[in-house]
Amino acid sequence: MxxxxxxxxxxxxxxxxxxxxxxxxxxxxxxxxxxxxxxxxxxxxxxxxxxxxxxxxxxxxxxxxxxxxxxxxxxxxxxxxxxxxxxxxxxxxxxxxxxxxxxxxxxxxxxxxxxxxxxxxxxxxxxxxxxxxxxxxxxxxxxPEELSSYFFFGGERLSEITDSKDIADSVKGLMGLNVLNSAVTHLNGVINKLKKGLDLSKDKEAEETQIQLGVVETELQQKVMDLKNVDVQLQYYRDEKERYAAQLKANENIAEEQNKREYLEVRIKELEERIHRAENEFISVFSRDAFAFFGMPLLREAIEMLHMSQDIVESVPDMTASSIDYLINRGYCICGEKIEKGSSLESSLLKERAKQPPEAIGALVHRFREQALEYLAVGEQYEAGVNVKYEDIIALKLEWGYSIDEKEDLDNRLKDKIKIADLELKYKNAESRIAEYEKEKGKIQETIGVCKRDINNLDETLKHYILNDKKNAKISLQINYASEVQEWVLKAYKEREKVIRESLEEKVNGNFQKIYHGSRKIMIDEKYTVKYYDVTIDESDGLKAVKNLAFVSGLVELAKEVLELNSTVDIGPLYYPLVMDGPFSNIDKEHIENISKILPEAAEQIIIALMEKDxxxxxxxxxxxxxxxxxxxxxxxxxxxxxxxxxxxxxxx
Incomplete structure (x- = not known):
């Protein structure tokens, strides 16, 4: 155009x-x-x-x-x-x-x-x-009218363009993603229509299963909507938290303390995670071989008593009198040699038998002492291992306690600052709301998982009934085909959307670096929120205008590339003009000159209305x-x- x-x-x-x-x-x-x-x-x-x-x-x-x-x-x-x-x-x-x-x-x-x-x-x-x-x-x-605000805009709209709630839909529309999204929606309608065509009235159990499936699917749809609403609220409070953090950071008098507080927040969270892991490891070590540790006093006493015993006799480990009787009665040894009455072999066996209880307890005492020594060694090792884990927990908790005290001290000092007291309260409130919504989100996601599992189970049950009817079997085949196509389109949409968003971020940053004389970098998240990687920056009107000009220029550049790639299809113009009213309002001389370097290349046609001084x-x-x-x-x-x-x-x- x-x-x-x-x-x-x-x-x-x-x-x-x-x-x-x-x-x-x-x-x-x-x-x-x-x-x-x-x-x-x-x-x-x-x-x-x-x-x-x-x-x-x-x-x-x-x-x-x-x-x-x-x-x-x-x-x-x-x-x-x-x-x-x-x-x-x-x-x-x-x-x-x-x-x-x-x-x-x-x-x-x-x-x-x-x-x-x-x-x-x-x-x-x-x-x-x-x-x-x-x-x-x-x-x-x-x-399209919904895209016009990205090509016809004035100074006021320039400062608001990346704050628009419709920015994601507008970008997706310009990049041709709405076609894929519409295809997914259409196929979903086709699948639902086909499902309604299934006739299970002849089988009461099948009909009840279908009704139950509908109830669960309705619940799933509601939970998905709830999840989207929670995500909206989470994004709002995360943005608020970032905004308040940026305003706090902007106060140069407390910059060092603010940095320390932010470090402590991360450190406290890390320590809490490490304490949790250390406590789990302590419980694991404590539970293993605890019997040997707590039996150590008795074991030491028993070993000492046995050490003074005169009845200790060394014998073949784990040998018993009944085992020897069996060998003699059988007439040959385990080595295969024949045992004859009155032979030296029989004599040796009888001597060994005499060491065994009940004739003698010396061998039994010997075995017990050996086992007691083994358990005592296990107990000593156990004690050392438990002590190490316990010392780790104590050290981590001490550091955690010091960090908590230091953070609370910083919080108190920051609250005393008149300029930021209200911001601190708002920041903490945003944190609290984020925690609440994250907890709620976890519950919703858990319910969604249960619903999906139930739907899969009910679908499997229905398949059994459906395949028994030719008409239903045919409809089922159509549903499966439509579902496969929908899944393929959805996958293509997600892959293409990710590539486009990453390309847009790259182009926007390229333009931003040419305009901005600082070291900031822009990121574009999954909802097409345009922000800085350094979220603690306090954004001035001039900087916002620079950011938004970089965004619009990058968007036009990417739109041209995307449209040219698809130029064999009649999808519209291969370029759009940029029509701007007061683009340099609230921007300093250096930024005006930097913007002027890239603006002529931002689009095939540039129309600018501005004041003489600019x-x-x-x-x-x-x-x-x-x-x-x-x-x-x-x-x-x-x-x-x-x-x-x-x-x-x-x-x-």
Missing amino acids: RIEKLTLYNFRQFIGEQTIHFSSSEDKNVTVIIGENTSGKTTLIRALEWILYGDVKFTDKTLLNKSVVDNLMADETQEVRGEICLEHNGTEYKIQRRQQYTCIGEGKVRGTRKEQQILYTQPDGQTKTIVKGDFKENIERIL WEHAELIMKPYVGKVYKIEKSKDFAGKDLETISYIREVQ
Whole structure:
């Protein structure tokens, strides 16, 4: 889309017919409109919006020039009209809008007849007219109204553009993601419609299962909505927390203490996690081999007594009298040698048997002492391990306690500061609300998990009933097919959306670094909230304007790339112009010069309305790219005083 000409007739300050021709050549793509406050700069931008969308963004909704109104007689009529000539996808368009007014009394008019039409040239050279019925639909194909705020904006809107709640939808629409999102929504409707077509009335159990499934699905939908609402609240309070933190950080007198407090917050959380882990490890160590530890006094006493015993006899470990009797009666040893009566082998076995209880307890005492020594060693090792874990916990809790005390001391000192006392309370309140909503979010996510599990189980049960009926089996196959397609589209949407968001962040940061003379970096989160990686920064109006200009420039650059990649499909223009009113308001000289370096390359066509003082800083950089320059001058009365109701546009270059 390239705007070639704007013609106005009796539109607000611009009395009579006045025309601006916009520069659109590749090397000189900038048109500059210079005017002082109240001269009509903003009116020109809003005239474009009125012609395209019928949008009247003035407090006084009467568009007819006031001088014309004052000179009308009763019942006399006069009209306001505007025409935009533009080129879009190789086609020339004339977009026209008219509003007729009728005088209803001295200095009073009422809007009556409205007209709008589009004229365009067909390939055969014939001119075709699109009137009221198809007007809006065709304008939306050229530049959707929901996206217009990113290409037609003034100084005030520039400072608010990244704060818009609709920013995510607008960006997704510009990047073509809404097509995929609509496909997911449509397929969801198809799946639900197919499910309603299942006939389970012949089987009572199946019908009850289907009813139960519907109840669980309804609950799941509600919980998903609840989760979205909680996420909105969480984002709000997280943003609030960041905002208050930024304002606290901005107070240079307490910067060091604020940094210390933030460090302690993180450190306390780390220590709490380490204490929790250490306590779990202590319990684990304590529970293992505790019997040996608590039996140590008895074990030591028993070992001492056994050490003085004269009955200790060493024998084959774990050997018993019955085992020896078995070998003798069997007649051969485990080694295979035959045991004969009166042999040396039998004699050795009988000697070993004599050591075994009940004939003797020496071997039993020996075995007990060996086991007691083993348990005593385990107990001593256990004691050392438990002591280490206990000392770790004590050390961590001491550091945690010192950190808590130090943080509370800092909190008290910060509260005493008059300038930030209220901010501290708000910061803490935001923290509290975040904790509440995170807890609520966890519960909702748990319920969602249960619902999904129940739905899977009920689906499996239903499949059994469905497959027994041919018609239901066919519908089930269609549902599965639609679900697979939906899952594929959703996956494609998520992957593409992630790539686009990351690309947008990269381009925005590239422009931001060219404009901003500091070291900040911008991030764009999943909700397309545009913020700084250093969230503790206190953002001035000038810095916000710089950030938002970088965002708009990056958005236009990315939109061009995306649209060119899809240029084989008729999806709209390959570029949009940037039309700006007062883009340098509240911006210092250095930033104006930096912005001027990238602005001519931000879009194929740039239209800027600004004050003379701002243009003086920008002209040195942008002059080589400027094709047209206009000045808006107020008419004067006989005394040489400016008339606020009449302005004229004069071409100076």
